Amino acid sequence: MKLPIPGAEVPPVDGELSGSDRRFAYLGPEGTFTEQALYSIQEARGSRLLSAATASEALAYVCRGVADATMLPVHNTVAGMVPDTLCALVESPSLIVVREVVLGVEFALLARPGTPLSQVRTVSGHPHARTQVRRWLNNHVPQARWIPAPSNAEGARSVRDGECDAAVAGEFAAARYGLEPTATGIQDAAGAATRFLLCARRGTLRVPDPDAAGRTSLIGRIAGRPSQLEKFLGELKSHRFLHGVSLSVVRYGSDSSVLFVDCPGRIHQKATARAVGLLQLSLPGLRSMGSYASAPSVIYPSERSRTVHPKGITGADASREPASGDIAQLREQIDALDHSLIGTLQQRLEASREIQRLRTGGGGSRVDSGREHTIRGRYTETLGKGGSEVADAVLEMCRGRVPQ
Template identity: 35%
Template sequence: MTNERTYSYLGPAGTFTEVALAQVPEAQGQTWKPVANVAQALADVTDGTSTGAILAIENTVDGGVSSVQDALAKSQGLRIVGEYLVPVSFVLVAPRGTRLDQVVDIAAHPVAYAQCLEWLGANIPGHTHVIAGSNVASAIGVLDGSLPAQAAIAAPGVVKHYDVDVLAEGIGDNADAVTRFVFVTRAVAPPAPTGSDKTSLIVELPREVPGALLEMLEQFATRGINLSLIQSRPIGDRLGRYRFIIDADGHIEDERMADALMGLKRFSPNVLFLGSYPRADRERVHPEPRYSDASFAAAREWLRGLRTP
């Protein structure tokens, strides 16, 4: 018998996702499986091929990663059990011996390219963008000749796996860019609350009427719960129908969060609980006294006394 486990991530090796997986304690010393897309990563977890998968879900520059949000909305029996942050920086790489003044065509994933426009405009103003499927694919394409470019924009980790020269480092336009990754497993009980937690949900409005969105948000506001993310995504059955991806500060074991979830369930026909898990930044959540667990317990005791004098 063996305790070896497999973890899926968007590959190939050298991606930011691989860097995020390196932060997951339980994945250390285990098998890492690169996959081609989000659907495959989640399918691996669902069918038991992999114990877990790491996926990019939000970026400080581009916002939510819609492909991951949509895939989670359609998945069954999965839970987010952790999150990890990866600073985003880019390097310009090329085959050995290439000089920067020889570069005319640059291979890059469109998102990476958009985040390096200022540097490219200042240093290679006459360049042409050659679209690549991923940051690593851009480097591979330049090396094997499958992409008509002399250099590629890639993640710094690419140099550990491929024989390239680094022509320039730190070419991203936003030095504070960070990507947030979530670690997904099959449905399990949430990790114990730490006081520095986040709860992720997907909620659909019950009907398209004035004030419906406000009523949904009030489930959190009236219980003193801050939302660190709220993003709409089309449901797809007809125009004007949206679901909302929500990150709320707190844990399902917190009285205020549990009460909000019950309110959402009464309000919405479809509430998908994605998980409660420790925040990557470990910043503690401090609710106002009237929203503390003790306050909720005292209110219940007061009501019990009214019912049974």
């Protein structure tokens, strides 16, 4: 897909847009999970899609009016926050978030046809992908050197062009670059998912969804490195107005950081407005990125066959979402959420095992009763009645399981 020339004069678009009038940017090239996330939303159907090489470029398209909105990855359940996106967002003060998508992430090792694993000497992909497949690569291609790429699809392109032997990417990217999957499902942790944000200029793209649970996000640049801010942010997070609020920080330059905040609820709700007010009073540099509907469910690869159309999503053949009251659809959402929860619990169990190993190795006990009390209180405050029972079940599952 041909990109617009940077700096080209494109008249700004005001008001709501529909169908082929819309233009959406995404972190490319073609074949990224970000493109898949964009294909999954109703607003993108029948629209022109513009691939951008970086998050900054994608946001610049929107700021200049070349695109009406852009989809960008912001967080992965295994690899954490995406620094490139947050650093680009903090430099784009005119943009807000209008929608989020949560996409299940499953990786494949893509290579040119006929390439055996024994001949793979170099593997490329996004650094976040490497974090999620490190164990698999060490076990199956220990001889391979990792070559970082701006995106997984860019890694696949380098394999097609003979610059690299294999790439870590979504299996759906294989056909686009004339590659074939030599192995699928290579992610180390089951149930990993990436959260994407659709960002637009205020007032240009309306996404009505008043019945969905809401979220309000803020972002700002603050002085100090992430390690220097831990104590301050910990004390701030403990304030009674900020229960349920997520504070994430990534490094920005040599002596500053970007703080990204998620508050449950919409800004017109009293608890949310109170939390936002306290945060902006404590950190005047924080700006609101707006309130928007939370993703109703995680989209997994088995669902993408119905919701994603790499060859185009226009016309009558595009997938049709069942009615919101359809029990079958709701059960699918529950199954997807359960899948994500199980994957998260597996990761928690592994972390607990490592802590227990370190404690017992140093002569300590496996269980820290004070720590468990804090965890139980956190669950109770967030989930209300029944939260302590959930905490007890999680703690019991993770307690005392030290590998022999």
